[in-house]
Structure formats: structure tokens, C-alpha cells
Amino acid sequence: MTYVLNLPLADIDELTEELDGPFMQIEGACSSSFRDGKGLIHVGRAAARKQTRARILLKVNQGESGPGWGDGFTAQSLEVGVCTIANVRQRFVEGGVESALERRKQVRPSKLRKLDGAREARLVAIGCSKAPEGRARWTMRMLADP
Numbered sequence: 001m002t003y004v005l006n007l008p009l010a011d012i013d014e015l016t017e018e019l020d021g022p023f024m025q026i027e028g029a030c031s032s033s034f035r036d037g038k039g040l041i042h043v044g045r046a047a048a049r050k051q052t053r054a055r056i057l058l059k060v061n062q063g064e065s066g067p068g069w070g071d072g073f074t075a076q077s078l079e080v081g082v083c084t085i086a087n088v089r090q091r092f093v094e095g096g097v098e099s100a101l102e103r104r105k106q107v108r109p110s111k112l113r114k115l116d117g118a119r120e121a122r123l124v125a126i127g128c129s130k131a132p133e134g135r136a137r138w139t140m141r142m143l144a145d146p
Contacts, residue, residue: 050101052078056088057100 055078062068071085092100115123123143131137
């Protein structure tokens, strides 16, 4: 499904701030240099991924202030995949500018914890205690045995 974007000026202002960062100001969201893409800059403190997503939204904008580029041309000019363009469009439509620019939060951690809090506390207590008789220190194997 292709989403047609018609960005309001408030969203365009927010995107320009993301691209500019604190180093550079654009004279206004309606300036002609911004509309034709020459106002996009390569400095600032925003992450490269965030800047690319902002550029995608600005280029595919089909409102009066946007060039309305197609997905293929946008993907080629910004050196991203067509699926990336579609995903950014979808995230913008479903969640707004912030959702389109930011990374998604993980639903669950990458690695599940092997020990719960009580078992971890017990392991730390054993590890910090005096080593068994005949040993200089605890080994991993000794800690693994109950």
C-alpha cells in the first residue's frame, strides 16, 4: 500500500530543525532553496539515519511545499531501498513525524535474562564469600553447581 504524503508546514518546520541541528538556520520553511532540496545540509548533530528519514519525507511530500518524488527516484537519489521509503511513509502516516524519524523501541530485550533477581543475588553472595577449602578462588564450574 502506498501512502500519499501531504505534509503540513508545522511538520516541515520540525523536519528542517532535525536536518539543521544547532549549527545552521534556514530562513524559513517556505524558502525556495529548501523546497527544491538545496537547503538540505550535511552538518548537524542528528544521526545520519534520522537525517535520511527526514529527507525521505521531504522528497516524497506531495503537498504544495514538496516536490512529490516517486519512491523509485527518491530511493535512487538518497541511496536507500524502495522498502525503506515505503516503511518511512507508513510510519509517518500511522504515528506522525516523531515516529517516522525515531527508531522503534524494542518490545522485548535481545537477550532474555538467564537468572531472575533472587538467583542473581544468591550467585553474587556465593561468589563474594570465601572460596571453599583447598581453593584459592571460586571457578565458574563451582558457581554453576548448586
